[in-house]
Amino acid sequence: MAKKLKGNLLYGQSGGPTSVINASAYGVITEAMKHEDIIEDVYVMKHGIKGALTEDFFHMGSQDADHIELLKHTPGSAFGSVRYKMKAFREDETDYIRLLYIFKKYNIRYFLFNGGNDSMDTCYKIADYMKHVDYDVRVIGVPKTIDNDLPFTDHTPGFGSAAKYVANTIQEVSYDMLAYPKGKVTIVEIMGRHAGWLTASASLASLSGFGPDLIYLPEVPFSIEKFKQDVRRVYGEKQQCLIAVSEGLTNEDGILIGSSSGLKDAFGHFQLGGVSSKLSNILNSELRIKSRTIELGTTQRAGSHIQSLTDVEEAIGVGKKAVELALKGKHGIMITIERVSSDPYEIKYSEHQLSEIANIERTIPPTMINEDGNGVTDEYIEYALPLIKGENPPQYKDGLQQFAKMRIDN
Amino acid sequence: MAKKLKGNLLYGQSGGPTSVINASAYGVITEAMKHEDIIEDVYVMKHGIKGALTEDFFHMGSQDADHIELLKHTPGSAFGSVRYKMKAFREDETDYIRLLYIFKKYNIRYFLFNGGNDSMDTCYKIADYMKHVDYDVRVIGVPKTIDNDLPFTDHTPGFGSAAKYVANTIQEVSYDMLAYPKGKVTIVEIMGRHAGWLTASASLASLSGFGPDLIYLPEVPFSIEKFKQDVRRVYGEKQQCLIAVSEGLTNEDGILIGSSSGLKDAFGHFQLGGVSSKLSNILNSELRIKSRTIELGTTQRAGSHIQSLTDVEEAIGVGKKAVELALKGKHGIMITIERVSSDPYEIKYSEHQLSEIANIERTIPPTMINEDGNGVTDEYIEYALPLIKGENPPQYKDGLQQFAKMRIDN
Numbered sequence: 180m181a182k183k184l185k186g187n188l189l190y191g192q193s194g195g196p197t198s199v200i201n202a203s204a205y206g207v208i209t210e211a212m213k214h215e216d217i218i219e220d221v222y223v224m225k226h227g228i229k230g231a232l233t234e235d236f237f238h239m240g241s242q243d244a245d246h247i248e249l250l251k252h253t254p255g256s257a258f259g260s261v262r263y264k265m266k267a268f269r270e271d272e273t274d275y276i277r278l279l280y281i282f283k284k285y286n287i288r289y290f291l292f293n294g295g296n297d298s299m300d301t302c303y304k305i306a307d308y309m310k311h312v313d314y315d316v317r318v319i320g321v322p323k324t325i326d327n328d329l330p331f332t333d334h335t336p337g338f339g340s341a342a343k344y345v346a347n348t349i350q351e352v353s354y355d356m357l358a359y360p361k362g363k364v365t366i367v368e369i370m371g372r373h374a375g376w377l378t379a380s381a382s383l384a385s386l387s388g389f390g391p392d393l394i395y396l397p398e399v400p401f402s403i404e405k406f407k408q409d410v411r412r413v414y415g416e417k418q419q420c421l422i423a424v425s426e427g428l429t430n431e432d433g434i435l436i437g438s439s440s441g442l443k444d445a446f447g448h449f450q451l452g453g454v455s456s457k458l459s460n461i462l463n464s465e466l467r468i469k470s471r472t473i474e475l476g477t478t479q480r481a482g483s484h485i486q487s488l489t490d491v492e493e494a495i496g497v498g499k500k501a502v503e504l505a506l507k508g509k510h511g512i513m514i515t516i517e518r519v520s521s522d523p524y525e526i527k528y529s530e531h532q533l534s535e536i537a538n539i540e541r542t543i544p545p546t547m548i549n550e551d552g553n554g555v556t557d558e559y560i561e562y563a564l565p566l567i568k569g570e571n572p573p574q575y576k577d578g579l580q581q582f583a584k585m586r587i588d589n
Numbered sequence: 590m591a592k593k594l595k596g597n598l599l600y601g602q603s604g605g606p607t608s609v610i611n612a613s614a615y616g617v618i619t620e621a622m623k624h625e626d627i628i629e630d631v632y633v634m635k636h637g638i639k640g641a642l643t644e645d646f647f648h649m650g651s652q653d654a655d656h657i658e659l660l661k662h663t664p665g666s667a668f669g670s671v672r673y674k675m676k677a678f679r680e681d682e683t684d685y686i687r688l689l690y691i692f693k694k695y696n697i698r699y700f701l702f703n704g705g706n707d708s709m710d711t712c713y714k715i716a717d718y719m720k721h722v723d724y725d726v727r728v729i730g731v732p733k734t735i736d737n738d739l740p741f742t743d744h745t746p747g748f749g750s751a752a753k754y755v756a757n758t759i760q761e762v763s764y765d766m767l768a769y770p771k772g773k774v775t776i777v778e779i780m781g782r783h784a785g786w787l788t789a790s791a792s793l794a795s796l797s798g799f800g801p802d803l804i805y806l807p808e809v810p811f812s813i814e815k816f817k818q819d820v821r822r823v824y825g826e827k828q829q830c831l832i833a834v835s836e837g838l839t840n841e842d843g844i845l846i847g848s849s850s851g852l853k854d855a856f857g858h859f860q861l862g863g864v865s866s867k868l869s870n871i872l873n874s875e876l877r878i879k880s881r882t883i884e885l886g887t888t889q890r891a892g893s894h895i896q897s898l899t900d901v902e903e904a905i906g907v908g909k910k911a912v913e914l915a916l917k918g919k920h921g922i923m924i925t926i927e928r929v930s931s932d933p934y935e936i937k938y939s940e941h942q943l944s945e946i947a948n949i950e951r952t953i954p955p956t957m958i959n960e961d962g963n964g965v966t967d968e969y970i971e972y973a974l975p976l977i978k979g980e981n982p983p984q985y986k987d988g989l990q991q992f993a994k995m996r997i998d999n
Contacts, residue, residue, distance in 0.1 A: 578757075579797045
């Protein structure tokens with residue numbers, strides 16, 4: 180039994196938002212507040228680690244209870260996020276010394292950091308430093324990412340809701356395309372630089388009969404010739420074609436398809452445009468097939484109006500679990516999700532050493548990608564389908580969503 | 590009292606789909622089936638008027654009742670749509686002679702055509718011809734369009750749900766942008782070639798505190814210099830900027846901003862790319878401000894998962910009303926919506942002569958656009974807000990929507 184370490188808890192959000200990262204905040208905050216005999220105050224950093232360095236904290240005791248509840252329905256980062264890479268403390272100790280000063284000043288004994296790969300690196304460095312200087316604090320990582328690319332966890336909170344958004348959007352676009360006997364090619368560009376988990380979720384729409392014809396993942400080197408063959412074949416058969424592409428497609432040399440568009444503007448600058456417009460231009464000019472693009476952009480990670488209840492519950496779950504394990508004396512770990520069974524779906528929460536997680540990206544295994552490299556296998560469907568189940572309807576007011584507003588006093 | 594004209598009803602969908610055009614089909618079909626003493630059979634054309642010419646009909650008596658119910662939740666055109674412009678019968682009578690033959694063969698005495706401006710033109714031409722040849726049929730137009738540009742009606746079914754989709758998406762993207770202290774410029778491209786009603790609906794998000802900074806409508810000639818000034822000002826104040834633009838923005842000479850991108854591909858072909866990527870490139874290269882685009886494309890009109898209940902009910906309402914008025918002997922009219930009051934919201938259904946409707950596009954009046962030409966006035970908000978109210982939650986199964994599947998027998 181770990182000793183009861185009295186003090187305060189500091190929580191922060193980092194990296195790209197998901198539609199359920201604030202549900203994890205809800206899990207952390209509400210669980211921590213249940214233990215006021217040990218955790219006296221709960222603080223949240225404004226804009227992640229930057230707020231810790233500048234002492235910009237939200238004090239949870241002085242927030243509106245309704246708005247704490249609304250965190251479960253709020254996209255983005257309700258407390259602000261950051262992309263800030265800390266150097267190793269052996270290289271530059273400045274930030275760490277400042278952080279230690281702040282930890283002591285606020286008697287921070289629990290430090291919970293909510294993020295993806297880069298954030299887990301930061302979390303590990305802080306855990307490591309605090310151990311090095313022998314400051315007694317429990318540092319725990321809370322996972323989040325729509326990319327689903329954190330290792331040692333079956334999946335990551337944030338992915339399920341983004342996947343539900345993508346799958347339902349593909350259903351709708353696919354059904355819409357059936358309106359005309361001779362249609363177009365529609366290319367939907369989906370987030371995920373190196374891992375195709377989210378792009379692959381377009382495949383789930385096929386279970387309803389209205390799915391994509393072709394899916395291109397960053398795990399498979401992209402060939403423009405093969406792409407043209409695929410489209411020509413599908414278009415020949417169906418007179419239309421729905422394609423899901425990852426923004427991070429690269430050719431065999433690892434060069435991004437999107438960045439190599441070769442398009443120049445009036446000033447001679449290369450256009451930065453995405454992969455979908457590049458591919459659309461190829462179809463229009465080389466195959467003379469009309470095509471249009473849909474670039475979902477940040478709507479995929481911010482789609483709070485179509486959250487997966489499974490995802491929301493697990494996002495809350497990893498937050499609660501982090502507090503529980505911190506109270507049990509754990510340090511230097513990230514909470515993970517282990518799948519017990521897919522059907523019926525059952526998971527349990529577990530943990531993994533932060534030292535092994537930092538900066539490893541988990542991509543889709545070859546067994547989940549079809550032989551032709553333009554779709555997924557049933558193994559992927561079985562894996563992903565349980566994660567989009569269940570609804571968490573928004574609290575609409577006059578047809579608009581209500582989002583949490585957090586107050587900062589200092 | 591009109592004589593009881595016994596016979597069959599033929600319904601069809603035309604033009605671009607909306608997320609509630611099938612709710613109008615539901616209204617027509619269920620109302621017509623209540624009057625089996627007069628309307629013996631209900632047929633629906635496959636792909637609109639094309640299906641009428643080729644005798645491709647769905648017979649409503651042999652459809653699955655569950656799937657008729659699902660029409661209220663199904664985007665796209667469940668029966669197929671068409672873009673087919675009929676010549677005036679005095680110019681070329683071919684199609685009309687064929688249509689008259691089909692009407693006689695199937696004893697069609699009620700012809701209900703569901704569409705926007707172009708479709709009302711077709712509807713009028715058919716009504717006019719049938720009167721000309723003295724064939725006794727009641728021809729009535731059922732309005733639909735996400736563009737909200739039909740004249741003589743307060744608004745059009747399809748607009749409210751698309752506006753709700755846009756407003757909620759803007760809320761989410763806006764909240765997501767707050768994550769970082771220094772953000773980007775985000776440009777969201779919204780449908781509407783000549784009328785900015787839908788683009789303007791982005792403004793509704795402001796009621797929640799998370800709205801766009803700038804809105805550019807096709808009703809206002811677009812100046813790139815003014816645009817750069819606007820963005821520079823907002824970005825200077827807030828370090829970020831959220832912009833809603835209509836796909837149909839034109840400059841003072843009426844030339845589409847999107848089509849004049851000046852970008853060429855490797856083959857020297859001009860790129861067709863949209864207005865948002867054009868403007869994004871200008872910000873990146875001329876102002877050196879990072880920007881990104883979101884191109885919602887057909888998701889706006891197909892977003893069945895976030896329908897407005899007000900819109901669904903009115904879509905059903907115009908369908909029912911069309912049947913009622915047809916039974917009362919009306920011919921050559923389109924059903925319209927009259928607003929009785931905005932707060933509390935109350936409407937009544939009415940009618941207008943098709944002859945006056947065809948091909949007129951109703952744009953946003955100047956009183957709804959702000960002086961600076963980059964936003965809307967309260968008059969627009971008061972007008973549009975009631976139309977997005979109320980929810981019609983999808984019938985999810987395993988996190989995916991269920992859509993109607995119609996069977997064709999012949």
